[in-house]
Amino acid sequence: MTISTTSVVSSKASIGSNVRIGDFTIILDNVIIGDNVSIQSHCLIGQPTPLSDGQPLVIGNDSIIRSHSIFYEGSQFGSQLMTGHRVTVREKIEAGENLQIGTLSDIQGNAKIGNHVRFHSNVHIGQKSIIDDFVWIFPYSVLTNDPHPPSNLLIGVRINKYAVIATMCCILPGVQIGENSLVGAGSLVRKDVEPETVVAGVPAKYICRTSSIRMKDGSNQPAYPWMRHFHRGYPKEITDEWMSIYDT
Amino acid sequence: MTISTTSVVSSKASIGSNVRIGDFTIILDNVIIGDNVSIQSHCLIGQPTPLSDGQPLVIGNDSIIRSHSIFYEGSQFGSQLMTGHRVTVREKIEAGENLQIGTLSDIQGNAKIGNHVRFHSNVHIGQKSIIDDFVWIFPYSVLTNDPHPPSNLLIGVRINKYAVIATMCCILPGVQIGENSLVGAGSLVRKDVEPETVVAGVPAKYICRTSSIRMKDGSNQPAYPWMRHFHRGYPKEITDEWMSIYDT
Amino acid sequence: MTISTTSVVSSKASIGSNVRIGDFTIILDNVIIGDNVSIQSHCLIGQPTPLSDGQPLVIGNDSIIRSHSIFYEGSQFGSQLMTGHRVTVREKIEAGENLQIGTLSDIQGNAKIGNHVRFHSNVHIGQKSIIDDFVWIFPYSVLTNDPHPPSNLLIGVRINKYAVIATMCCILPGVQIGENSLVGAGSLVRKDVEPETVVAGVPAKYICRTSSIRMKDGSNQPAYPWMRHFHRGYPKEITDEWMSIYDT
Numbered sequence: 142m143t144i145s146t147t148s149v150v151s152s153k154a155s156i157g158s159n160v161r162i163g164d165f166t167i168i169l170d171n172v173i174i175g176d177n178v179s180i181q182s183h184c185l186i187g188q189p190t191p192l193s194d195g196q197p198l199v200i201g202n203d204s205i206i207r208s209h210s211i212f213y214e215g216s217q218f219g220s221q222l223m224t225g226h227r228v229t230v231r232e233k234i235e236a237g238e239n240l241q242i243g244t245l246s247d248i249q250g251n252a253k254i255g256n257h258v259r260f261h262s263n264v265h266i267g268q269k270s271i272i273d274d275f276v277w278i279f280p281y282s283v284l285t286n287d288p289h290p291p292s293n294l295l296i297g298v299r300i301n302k303y304a305v306i307a308t309m310c311c312i313l314p315g316v317q318i319g320e321n322s323l324v325g326a327g328s329l330v331r332k333d334v335e336p337e338t339v340v341a342g343v344p345a346k347y348i349c350r351t352s353s354i355r356m357k358d359g360s361n362q363p364a365y366p367w368m369r370h371f372h373r374g375y376p377k378e379i380t381d382e383w384m385s386i387y388d389t
Numbered sequence: 390m391t392i393s394t395t396s397v398v399s400s401k402a403s404i405g406s407n408v409r410i411g412d413f414t415i416i417l418d419n420v421i422i423g424d425n426v427s428i429q430s431h432c433l434i435g436q437p438t439p440l441s442d443g444q445p446l447v448i449g450n451d452s453i454i455r456s457h458s459i460f461y462e463g464s465q466f467g468s469q470l471m472t473g474h475r476v477t478v479r480e481k482i483e484a485g486e487n488l489q490i491g492t493l494s495d496i497q498g499n500a501k502i503g504n505h506v507r508f509h510s511n512v513h514i515g516q517k518s519i520i521d522d523f524v525w526i527f528p529y530s531v532l533t534n535d536p537h538p539p540s541n542l543l544i545g546v547r548i549n550k551y552a553v554i555a556t557m558c559c560i561l562p563g564v565q566i567g568e569n570s571l572v573g574a575g576s577l578v579r580k581d582v583e584p585e586t587v588v589a590g591v592p593a594k595y596i597c598r599t600s601s602i603r604m605k606d607g608s609n610q611p612a613y614p615w616m617r618h619f620h621r622g623y624p625k626e627i628t629d630e631w632m633s634i635y636d637t
Numbered sequence: 638m639t640i641s642t643t644s645v646v647s648s649k650a651s652i653g654s655n656v657r658i659g660d661f662t663i664i665l666d667n668v669i670i671g672d673n674v675s676i677q678s679h680c681l682i683g684q685p686t687p688l689s690d691g692q693p694l695v696i697g698n699d700s701i702i703r704s705h706s707i708f709y710e711g712s713q714f715g716s717q718l719m720t721g722h723r724v725t726v727r728e729k730i731e732a733g734e735n736l737q738i739g740t741l742s743d744i745q746g747n748a749k750i751g752n753h754v755r756f757h758s759n760v761h762i763g764q765k766s767i768i769d770d771f772v773w774i775f776p777y778s779v780l781t782n783d784p785h786p787p788s789n790l791l792i793g794v795r796i797n798k799y800a801v802i803a804t805m806c807c808i809l810p811g812v813q814i815g816e817n818s819l820v821g822a823g824s825l826v827r828k829d830v831e832p833e834t835v836v837a838g839v840p841a842k843y844i845c846r847t848s849s850i851r852m853k854d855g856s857n858q859p860a861y862p863w864m865r866h867f868h869r870g871y872p873k874e875i876t877d878e879w880m881s882i883y884d885t
Contacts, residue, residue, distance in 0.1 A: 147645065164645050164663055165412075165413050165431070165661050165679075167413075167430055181681075182663055182681055183457075183661070185430055185431065185456050185457075188456070208681050208684070208707060209457065209679075209681070209705065209707070211474050211475075225725075226707050226725055227457070227475065227723065227725070229473075229475070229493070245493070245725070247528075249510075259787070262743050262745070263511075263743065263759075265510060265511065265528050265529065277786065277787050279786055280781075281761065281777065281779055281807075283528055283529055283556055283557055285527075285528075285555075285556050285574060289602055289615070290527055290553055291525050291553065291619045292604070292606075292615065293619065293621070294604070294605060294606045296605070305787070307781075307786055308779055308781050308807055309557075309779055309807045311529075311556055311557045326781060326807050326809060327839055329557075329574065329575035343575055343591045356785065356790070357785065357790060357792070364788065365785070367785070367787055367788065370788060370789070371787045371789065397660050413660075413661050415660055415661075415678055431679060431705075433679065436704070457705065457723075459704060459722050459723075475705070475723065477740050495740055495741060495758050495759065495776075511759075513758060513776050529777065531805055533775075533776075533803075533804050533822060536853045537852065537860035537861070537863070538773065538775055538803055538863075539773050539801070539863055540852070540863065540866060541869070542854045544853070559804055559822050559823045577822065591823055
């Protein structure tokens with residue numbers, strides 16, 4: 142256990158074994174941190190809020206929270222959470238294991254996130270979003286929730302397994318993005334997206350089946366489902382299964 | 390008064406009664422903080438700049454500045470300012486009371502902001518913007534100012550009372566957004582928007598009157614003016630007036 | 638040399654003469670800082686990464702790094718680097734002199750950046766980008782790199798001399814932006830842009846020659862090349878040359 146002498150750690154926080162806490166980081170009371178977790182410098186962990194209903198922040202084993210990040214109390218994360226720098230994560234997030242949250246991302250709270258999900262930099266996840274396993278969301282994309290802002294009615298976006306939202310997309314309230322689909326960069330998505338289809342544009346329209354997109358690396362192999370060729374950062378038992386399915 | 394022992398507070402700063410200052414926060418010289426203000430951890434308050442003409446930063450009574458925020462000297466805010474985390478606010482902002490600035494927002498300085506204005510997360514307010522009372526701006530929206538970048542000519546955007554800019558909009562220099570209007574998500578606004586109208590698209594075009602949008606909560610009531618149904622966070626005397634006007 | 642007593646500075650770091658280091662800033666081992674450099678508060682400088690191949694972070698003379706910024710080891714910057722607040726800069730950036738990086742910008746690493754380049758606030762530079770001298774990129778614009786995300790194939794964007802990317806543009810992988818061209822605000826650029834042309838829209842299309850855009854300051858002079866009229870922040874020998882070329 143290496144806890145910086147310049148950090149401020151509450152004696153009420155529950156901290157696992159082999160935890161590292163960086164300089165100028167604050168760990169508040171209502172926090173449960175697993176084993177082998179590294180929390181870097183300048184973080185604020187366990188920010189109180191009445192919206193947490195008193196629930197603690199739970200960070201699973203083997204996680205890394207990079208510098209300048211802020212987590213509220215009342216959210217829970219499985220093992221192997223990995224964040225970039227200066228992420229902001231509010232209350233009532235229920236996330237599975239091996240979630241990656243990129244630098245500057247802003248997770249507004251009150252959302253469900255599956256296993257092995259990837260948010261790249263500067264992603265904004267509105268309240269009431271439901272994000273299934275293995276989803277990818279790329280930089281500057283936003284999941285909205287208010288159909289006539291401002292209002293008290295929040296209708297979340299749902300993103301199904303393996304779907305990919307490319308850079309700078311805006312997904313309107315209540316939209317469902319189908320399994321294995323791809324939303325092209327710069328799209329405004331107003332309607333549900335069918336599984337295994339590509340949509341793009343403002344507003345987003347059907348472009349083609351994902352199966353018709355080919356790799357641009359000279360192989361001319363299918364680029365989707367992306368699990369055919371992209372395995373970095375996933376557990377071996379999962380990538381072994383992908384290799385057997387796609388025979389690559 | 391609770392001032393963290395790890396904070397760095399200038400003896401030249403003027404600090405009201407019942408002020409809280411969090412860990413690792415810096416308060417510099419040219420700062421006037423009202424009563425009952427809470428400034429959370431890791432903030433930098435009163436950053437000097439020659440562009441301030443020596444004017445102080447003034448934070449009104451009953452304000453909350455959340456962690457990792459940065460305020461320059463030379464701006465002034467009425468009472469009940471409330472910020473999210475890691476906001477950046479430069480010099481020569483004149484803001485009324487009860488302004489809310491969401492997490493990651495970047496207020497570039499040299500702008501006028503009315504009373505009860507709401508900026509959600511990651512809003513960018515260019516210099517020379519004029520924002521009237523009760524305006525709403527949603528995440529990733531930008532008010533620009535340079536008609537042929539880069540140049541020394543800055544022509545600000547003007548947003549009139551009760552207008553709403555939805556998520557991920559870009560408002561071009563000199564555009565005026567009319568009272569009670571709505572700019573739909575993902576719009577690029579090149580021309581003035583008439584009062585009580587909805588525009589959307591790239592470039593934004595007239596869609597309908599705001600009066601024709603209905604609530605999606607099953608009530609089928611008009612969704613605009615939003616003051617009919619949305620009252621959270623406003624003073625009772627104001628919401629009482631709204632209720633009497635709209636008879637809700 | 639003014640190094641705050643609340644900063645944490647490695648004895649292994651190489652620090653030039655007349656360097657200022659602000660409160661709560663961390664300088665790690667593998668860092669070389671030139672003379673007359675100011676690093677403000679709450680920064681993290683020299684973040685280690687295996688992707689740096691052991692190379693140091695090099696910050697040239699006369700640089701200013703504003704508060705809450707993060708630099709990884711393994712990048713190098715010429716003299717007169719100037720950043721806004723909370724910039725994030727990863728490894729393997731090779732940048733020339735007098736680079737300006739605006740508040741909140743996120744430089745993903747593995748990129749080449751020329752001399753006198755300007756990134757305004759909240760710019761995202763993907764890996765493999767090549768950015769030539771005197772380029773301007775305005776807020777919320779993103780240079781992407783993955784032609785079929787997620788994949789291991791990264792094809793960077795190339796932006797040639799004096800080109801301007803206005804606010805909230807998304808440049809797709811492998812696109813080349815020609816010298817002296819202008820990409821209008823809110824554009825999605827899928828194809829190469831010819832020199833001295835204006836493109837705009839989603840997707841971006843040819844609008845006109847840059848030479849046909851006139852100043853809106855009443856002079857009716859040509860607005861491009863912008864070096865005709867915009868000189869702020871460049872060395873005198875350069876602006877003298879511009880004045881002789883454009884006879885202004």
